[in-house]
Amino acid sequence: MAVGLEHFLILSAILFSIGLYGALAKRNAIVILMSVELMLNAVNISLVAFWRYVAPALMTGQVFVIFVMVLAAAEVVVGLAIIISIYRSRETVDVEQIDLMKW
Amino acid sequence: MMPTEVALAIILLPFLSFAIISFIIRPFFNNRPQISGYVTIASIGTSLILSLWALVEVVKAPGHVLTMPDYLWLAIGDTSIHIGVTVDALAAVMLIVVTLVSLLVQIYSQGYMHGDPGYSRYFAFMSLFTGSMLGLVLADNLVFLYLFWEGVGLCSYLLIGFWFHKPEAARAATKAFLVTRLGDFGFLAAILLLYANTGTFDIGELHELALVGTLGGAVLTWAAIGIFSGAVGKSAQFPLHTWLPDAMEGPTPVSALIHAATMVAAGVYLVARMFPMFASSTEAITTVAIIGGFTAIFAATIALVMNDIKRVLAYSTISQLGYMMLGLGAVGVAVASGALDLEHGLMLGVAVGIFHLFNHAFFKALLFLGAGSVNHATGTFDMRLMGGLRKAMPWTYATFLIASLSIAGIWPLAGFWSKEGILAESFHSVPILFALVLITVFLTAFYMFRVVFMTFCGEYRGQSQDSHGLHESPMVMIGPMVLLAILAVVSGWLPISEFLGGESHSFFGALASPMSWASLVLAGLGIFLAYAIYSKKWISAESLRRAFAPIYTLFSRKYWVDELYENFFVMRILIDGLFAAFHRFDDRVIDGLVNGVAGGTVAAGRHIRRVQTGQLQLYGMAIFVGILAIVAVFFIFG
């Protein structure tokens, strides 16, 4: 059977869900960041799939993907900087112990 | 022809003097308070002159009515209220009474209130009162009548509680206001009922509707009874009479003007003014007659045993007002039952009641001024501490005696003529009540002369000053008293009754009727009995008191009406019952509601804030759950 749009989209959905689980259920801040990267990759896959199958003449799909990659990079940079900064003051990267903003 | 402005000026001049005293004299000229007295006397004197002019005009006018235009005062949607004045015979007579007695009392007050720190305030309130009373008399629609009605009630409160630092005075003022308010509630309800059913406040229009029959039946009866309840309150008839004896806490000239001659007469005036309505409802007018007659004898019995001069005079006033109500009521009953024709009967009723009001104003005011004069000399009102004052205060004695003879109904003094009218009418239409008031004639003479003999005859029993210190009052007080004494004699000779549409009476011919003889005999008996007990002491008052001990207690405790009202109704039923229930409701329900809302909010907050765990993952979870929920909603609801 030929691979169609749905296959890529379902792949993207599975990847996204795995990333979602990791972002919500894990305690290590870096693992959460890695899960977010998974989610972003999933989005990229679906964006390119849409470009390929729905509007290949229009380059907007790929442009969008480029910008998502740029933003992902920026986000990882700042995120890791924050995690390291927290690690320096608290000796931990366990998010369940970083809850000063609670009631 | 008299312009409307003059009629309005009669009302407004005393208000002007009130304004001048309050805003100019008291702030700036407080070191010369006697100016307040002069201003008041000037304004009321001018009103008197204008009232005399009005009287002359009314006498000349056809039908004894001056037509005056009225002005639109307030228009809201379909409702419009007009101001206007009615100057007819009734109004003209009342104007004379009010302005003349008020003027004489103000002159007297200059002497009585001399040196009192509230001198200016006194005259300000007196001016305000006179203005309100004149407005009440001249008003041609119920709204304004009610406005001035409340105005005189307010002034009564202010003047009874004039010496407000005395707790009894303050209490008496509040009691007066509240008890009359109870009656006024009925009055207001009646006004609104009438408006709802007829769409007008104008008195003339209401009369026409009542006489034609458009306004009739239950509505008319209830409205009339409501109006009468206002009169019962203001004129201190049973059962709203309890405030008047306590009102004697105020200065004596106040008692003379307000609680003898004018304000309490306002109730009688109201019934007279609304007489066509009353006469068209049998139930209402019978109520008037019954309450009037009963009150007359009820109050007279209490007056028999009072030891304070002013209290005796207060109950005497209540009794005499009962006479006036009975006069109106008796004629009204005759009209309602058809015994008298309508046109003649309407005027006769007014004549009978108001003629007695006219005479009563003069001799009762004089009696009070005399009591004030006695107080000025002896420092007390307790008759047990008086006696023998006739030598030291001859003028006071003479005028007081004349007034007493007048109130007892001795021919040819004024009181005889008006009492005759009432007795005659009540004999024809309400014989039972006639019997009661006939007895009251005896009682009146007796208690009045009891006062005369205890105060002026015999030996001085007081201890505050020895006999050498007792002196007659100054001329400024004696002068008005003399004038009133002259009026107490001759006012019955004036053709007031005919002027109002009643019957005339011949001077000597009145002696021919058996009714006159009966009343004269009874009066004479009363005087003689008082003479026997209190002057010659042939019968000891003490032994009589012991012999009739239970009756004596009944009278001197005033039939326990005050106790009934205050201890039973007010304390137990109202305060402990109703008000306590309201208080509990307020505490538990209303406060509970408010506090409950607050407490609930706090408790809810305490639980809801647990959502803020500070953990980002929970927040992220919430976002995605929200997304899923939105999708679900779209899925279910298309």
Place this chain on the structure above:
Amino acid sequence: MEIGITIAFWVLAAVIIGAALAVVLLRNIFHAAIFLVLCFFTVAGIFIILSADFLAGAQVLIYVGAIGVLIIFAIMLTRETQRGNPSGRLRLPALIVGLLFLITMVAVVVSTNWNVVAEIPEPTISSLAQALFSKENGFVLAFEIAAVLLLAAIIGAIVLVREK
């Protein structure tokens, strides 16, 4: 041709999913990071299947080259040997939410009528460059802003982690 693409797709899909699961579930963080890099590589392969050649290259450069390295550095700098990669409190709810999300997405994908176009695109680089930088419909402004954003991110990161 079709059959090759089909096989490639299924193989790559299996690797992606396996690597993703490894990232999330492995106890050793370092191993998780390695599997993340593998995942990035395979996603580049997917891009190639989809004829986005430039994007595949960009993916490898950016994700593997920059982000992957950064993550490994961070792991080394924040070593917590005892803890490892434990699961949080919200494990079960997250699982449920993830599954529900997945089911929702799949349902949407399957039931929508996508207007699939049959033509095969040409090599993309020049078209991509034109789309990005052309004067009328270009995304030049967005491009420049993205550059500024990256600059800001770098400066921010430096400020956050410098020694006081």
